[in-house]
Amino acid sequence: MLLLLAAPLALVHCGSTGTPATTDSSAASQLQLTDVLKRAGAAKIQHVVIIVQENRTPDNLFGQNGIPGADIQNFGYTSTGAEVPLAPIPLSNFYDLDHGHGAFSTAYNNGAMNGFNKEHSSPKPGSTATPPPDPQYGYVPESDDEPYYAMAEQYTFADRMFQSNEGPSFPAHQYLLSGTAEISAGSDMYADENPEYANGNDLNCDGDPGSSVGLINISTGDRSQRLSPVCMDHPTLFDELDAAGVSYRYYAYTAGGLWNAPDAIQHLRFGPDWANVVTPDTTIYSDISNGTLPAVSWVMPTALSSDHSSVTNGSGPSWVASVVNAIGESQYWKSTAIFVTWDDWGGWYDHVAPQILDQDELGFRVPLIVISPWAKRGYVSHIHYEFGSILRYTEQRFGLQSIGTTDVRAKNLSDCFDYTQTPPPFTPISAKYPPSYFIHQPRSNVPVDSDY
Numbered sequence: 001m002l003l004l005l006a007a008p009l010a011l012v013h014c015g016s017t018g019t020p021a022t023t024d025s026s027a028a029s030q031l032q033l034t035d036v037l038k039r040a041g042a043a044k045i046q047h048v049v050i051i052v053q054e055n056r057t058p059d060n061l062f063g064q065n066g067i068p069g070a071d072i073q074n075f076g077y078t079s080t081g082a083e084v085p086l087a088p089i090p091l092s093n094f095y096d097l098d099h100g101h102g103a104f105s106t107a108y109n110n111g112a113m114n115g116f117n118k119e120h121s122s123p124k125p126g127s128t129a130t131p132p133p134d135p136q137y138g139y140v141p142e143s144d145d146e147p148y149y150a151m152a153e154q155y156t157f158a159d160r161m162f163q164s165n166e167g168p169s170f171p172a173h174q175y176l177l178s179g180t181a182e183i184s185a186g187s188d189m190y191a192d193e194n195p196e197y198a199n200g201n202d203l204n205c206d207g208d209p210g211s212s213v214g215l216i217n218i219s220t221g222d223r224s225q226r227l228s229p230v231c232m233d234h235p236t237l238f239d240e241l242d243a244a245g246v247s248y249r250y251y252a253y254t255a256g257g258l259w260n261a262p263d264a265i266q267h268l269r270f271g272p273d274w275a276n277v278v279t280p281d282t283t284i285y286s287d288i289s290n291g292t293l294p295a296v297s298w299v300m301p302t303a304l305s306s307d308h309s310s311v312t313n314g315s316g317p318s319w320v321a322s323v324v325n326a327i328g329e330s331q332y333w334k335s336t337a338i339f340v341t342w343d344d345w346g347g348w349y350d351h352v353a354p355q356i357l358d359q360d361e362l363g364f365r366v367p368l369i370v371i372s373p374w375a376k377r378g379y380v381s382h383i384h385y386e387f388g389s390i391l392r393y394t395e396q397r398f399g400l401q402s403i404g405t406t407d408v409r410a411k412n413l414s415d416c417f418d419y420t421q422t423p424p425p426f427t428p429i430s431a432k433y434p435p436s437y438f439i440h441q442p443r444s445n446v447p448v449d450s451d452y
Contacts, residue, residue, distance in 0.1 A: 041419025044374055046335035048394050049297045049327065051320055052176060052259070054169065054306040055099065055346025056140070058159055058367050059086065061307075063139025067152050069380040070159040073351040076137050078117040079109065086349065089138035091145055091307060092314035095123045095131040097347025101167040101192050101216065101223070104345075104363060107136075108166075108353070116349045124310040137349045144314060145307075147321040147431050151340065151369050154427070156416040158381040161368035162354045163344050164361055164388060164406055170194045170213065170258045172343040172363075175387040177250075177261040177298070178236040179405030181360075183215065183227055185234050190360055192216035192223060194258055195230045203256035204264035205231035221359035233266040237296075237391055238273050240400040247294035251281040253302040259343075260300070282439050288326045296394060299323060305438060309346055318433035324371055326435060328426035337397075337417070338371040339390050355384070361406075362386055370416040373423030383415045 059073050063086045066072040075085045097103075098120040109115035116136040123129055142149055164175040171181035171191040181191040191213050195202075198210030212228035241248045252260045255277070262268040262277050281300055287293050303311045305319035320340055327336055345364035354362040368385060388406030393413040395402055402408055 041374075042397055042414075042417070044335065044419055045337045045372070045397055047293055047295055047297070047332055047337070048397065049299065049323070049336060049338045050176065050390055051299045051323060051338065051340045052173070053301060053316060053320065053340065053342045054308040054312075055344055055348070056307050056342045056367060057345045057348045057350035058352075058365055059350045060138060060346075060348035061140055061145060061148060061342075061367055062152070064088065064142045065149070067149070067157050067159070067380065068378070070152075070157055071352065071382070072159070074139060076116065076349040076351060077114040078134065078137075079115050081114070084117075084134050084137045086137050086139040087132065087134075088141045089132075089135070090314070091140050091316065092312050093138075093309055094127045094129050095121050095135060096308075096310040097121050097136055099168050099344055099347040100194075101360070103347060104166040107347075107364075111353050111356075113351055113353050116347070119347050121347070136347055145317045147317040147429050148367070148369070150429050151321070151324065151371055152367070153378060155372070155375045155377065156370040156379045156381055158368040158370065158383070158385055158413075158416065159365075160352070160382055161341060161366055161385045161389075163342075163363035163366050164386045165190075165192075165344075166360050166363045167192055167344070168194045168258075169343050170264075172387070173259055173261040174232070174264070175406065176341075176343065176390070177238070178234055178265075179388045179391050179403050179407045179410075180234055181232075182234050182405075183232045188217050188219045189215045189225065189227075190218050191227070191232065191264075192360060197230075202254075202258075204260070205229065205266050205269040206263070207256060216360050218358045218360045230264055231266050231269070232264055235403050235405070236262075236265060236268065237394065237400075237403060238262065238268060238276070240395065240403060241296060241398070242273065244398060244400050246296060246398045246400070248276055248296040249284075249287070249294045250277045250298045250300075251284045252277060252279050252300045253281050255279055284323060285326055285435055285439060288330050288332065291331065293327075293330075293332055295398065302438075302441070304441070307342065307346075315433050315437070318431035319438055321429040321431035322433070322435040322438060325428050325431070328428065333426050334373050334423055336372060337374065337393075339413075340367075340369040340371065341387070341390070342366040370413065372417070373426070374417050374419050374421070376416060376418050377421070377424070379416070381415045383411050385413065386410050389413050
């Protein structure tokens with residue numbers, strides 16, 4: 001692995017503020033946490049399914065009608081102090097918004113949350129249309145994402161879920177697998193942007209050696225260095241699941257790209273765990289119907305079934321609903337917790353300022369919907385969560401060791417569940433597209449997260 005760095009890496013494991021990290025991850029403490037969860041009834045959950053969507057904020061996704069009890073705002077402020085009502089913009093709009101680290105800093109504007117209008121916008125290739133004024137200030141019409149409203153209102157919606165990183169998809173997906181985007185265990189250098197793939201090859205550890213990804217020093221903020229090839233190595237939840245003998249699968253559309261996090265981890269890509277990375281993502285339907293759903297699943301969309309601006313064809317809400325319905329109508333419903341979240345803000349306006357922990361954490365709010373017969377019904381959680389919260393819940397539920405990253409500081413999502421309630425029968429989520437649409441959808445050449 002060739003590392004293009006100006007200075008040697010620090011080999012001290014640092015926490016969220018750049019100071020040596022401490023954890024509560026001893027075997028004894030984990031057993032105590034597991035015992036507490038069992039007494040609370042969490043042992044009723046035998047399957048955790050993590051569905052990852054793309055590039056939306058709570059204000060953008062639910063800005064038309066809101067979610068009862070949730071902190072959703074349908075207007076915003078620009079850098080000039082002007083109040084701007086959020087405008088209806090279709091889910092399958094024709095332009096994309098900058099959502100890199102620089103765009104985060106601009107939009108965040110030292111906590112004023114009024115710099116979104118300065119984020120760059122651009123139409124997708126081939127489009128002659130011009131983005132509207134203040135294109136960042138928009139909401140998705142409920143008619144476009146009605147399944148999300150149905151799920152959020154029927155189950156638990158968390159309105160204080162924040163992406164862990166201050167940037168785009170590639171590092172965000174690392175956090176959803178590992179609670180970190182560090183390039184090696186204990187390093188201050190983290191993946192910060194989406195990779196620049198060479199020669200049309202969008203693989204990572206097994207890709208073109210000319211590909212590279214921008215880095216950030218989370219202690220100093222230096223962003224001048226790059227990692228080439230796009231291959232890191234740090235502990236992941238896969239490792240803890242292996243150690244505990246807990247089954248898992250990572251359902252992905254392609255073997256590489258920005259949304260296949262294991263492909264950028266050296267020991268996963270070139271070790272036995274790669275057998276648990278399954279393509280295409282629609283394999284999850286047959287695993288559910290065949291009775292082979294693992295204990296822990298990550299599920300990624302295709303470009304078209306994502307919610308990514310200018311890339312999606314608008315089928316994303318139906319895709320999520322199809323996975324939820326498949327589980328809900330199966331033998332797994334009464335034993336499953338489904339977490340639906342979005343990997344980053346996508347450049348869209350949101351009014352809630354994140355808590356800044358270091359030079360790259362935390363990022364903006366993203367939606368989180370918790371779906372389970374044991375999820376609180378019609379409930380909004382105001383607890384502060386981040387991607388590590390999903391990892392921590394999974395660790396504690398299955399008695400795993402802590403990875404020792406953001407899972408240590410994150411709240412564990414227990415507020416979203418009531419294990420004493422009588423589980424209601426599953427009510428299918430109405431959707432425009434059935435599962436067969438996604439199973440038989442021709443492979444698309446549209447690249448995932450095609451940020452122009």
